[in-house]
Amino acid sequence: MYNMDITILGYKFNLEVLILIGVVYLILVGHTVGGCCNMPLIMEGLQSMTSSDSESDSDKKKRLC
DSSP states (O other): OOOOEEEETTEEEEHHHHHHHHHHHHHHHHHHHHHTOOHHHHHHHHHHHHSOTTSOHHHHHHHHO
16 A cells, blocks of 8 residues: 655665654663653752852751751
8 A cells, every 4th residue: 555664775664663663762762861860969959059158058958958
């Protein structure tokens, strides 16, 4: 009915297989990037970056606990 083959560098690939490979690739990349990221520590770092410098270190420790 329809020709769903794509030729890349002389190799014929089925379109469904290429879509499946793309989805699996996106899942692997997302899992790899997300697994290396520690969001609570990043958010804590961003909070301390935006806080005012007038607070003393003991005030910051009390606020975080």
